[in-house]
Amino acid sequence: MTKHIPNLQVALDHSDLKGAIKAAVAVGAEVDIIEAGTVCLLQVGSELVEVLRNLFPDKIIVADTKCADAGGTIAKNNAVRGADWMTCICSATIPTMSAALKAIQEVNGDKGEIQIELYGDWTYDQAQLWLDAGISQAIYHQSRDALLAGETWGEKDLNKVKKLIDMGFRVSVTGGLDVDTLKLFEGVDVYTFIAGRGITEAENPAQAAREFKDEIRRIWG
Ligand code: 5RP
Ligand code: MG
Numbered sequence: 001m002t003k004h005i006p007n008l009q010v011a012l013d014h015s016d017l018k019g020a021i022k023a024a025v026a027v028g029a030e031v032d033i034i035e036a037g038t039v040c041l042l043q044v045g046s047e048l049v050e051v052l053r054n055l056f057p058d059k060i061i062v063a064d065t066k067c068a069d070a071g072g073t074i075a076k077n078n079a080v081r082g083a084d085w086m087t088c089i090c091s092a093t094i095p096t097m098s099a100a101l102k103a104i105q106e107v108n109g110d111k112g113e114i115q116i117e118l119y120g121d122w123t124y125d126q127a128q129l130w131l132d133a134g135i136s137q138a139i140y141h142q143s144r145d146a147l148l149a150g151e152t153w154g155e156k157d158l159n160k161v162k163k164l165i166d167m168g169f170r171v172s173v174t175g176g177l178d179v180d181t182l183k184l185f186e187g188v189d190v191y192t193f194i195a196g197r198g199i200t201e202a203e204n205p206a207q208a209a210r211e212f213k214d215e216i217r218r219i220w221g
Pocket of ligand 1: 011012013037038064144174175176177194195196197198
């Protein structure tokens with residue numbers, strides 16, 4: 001089996017479209033996946049997805065909607081604007097997730113995927129239901145607010161990530177990541193590291209993205 005080197009995804013959580021586009025132009029070529037972040041989507045809507053798709057026709061674009069309901073409509077709206085993948089919150093119902101998957105695949109074929117955003121309380125029994133529904137990507141998230149309240153990345157997170165991978169998920173990891181956090185995951189088959197502020201708020205965002213990539217290659221290459 002070919003060894004997977006984790007992808008790098010940039011999250012554009014700007015409060016304005018211009019800021020998000022400026023950051024996308026600066027770092028788009030350095031990353032594997034570009035995320036239309038929740039913060040910006042809530043401000044400007046899926047126009048952000050469309051602009052990113054036009055700027056980067058060959059990149060994977062994710063709409064981080066954290067969709068909780070109306071999965072089919074929201075997935076269709078984002079897919080037609082150019083999203084390959086879309087996120088649903090883990091507390092959404094299976095019908096919402098399934099409707100979102102169906103809609104995104106109607107536009108994108110097999111390339112269309114739904115990712116489950118893990119926040120708060122969820123169980124491995126629920127996770128099995130997501131797999132059964134044909135959803136095999138999960139995003140393990142340390143929330144911005146939990147991190148601000150003093151939470152840190154640690155062994156408890158690693159164990160959950162490893163268990164989800166063992167169940168068959170491709171697991172992305174995110175939440176306040178910086179280059180130094182990555183080594184904590186050494187030996188774990190992380191699918192994608194998602195970094196927002198660690199890249200976009202750096203003095204030189206393109207350089208910051210390259211440093212993330214270099215560290216990923218050093219550890220997993
Ligand atoms: C917040 C998000 C962010 O996009 C994700 O956490 C990455 O941003 P940062 O690296 O700035 O924490 O989905 O809900
Ligand atoms: Mg996000």
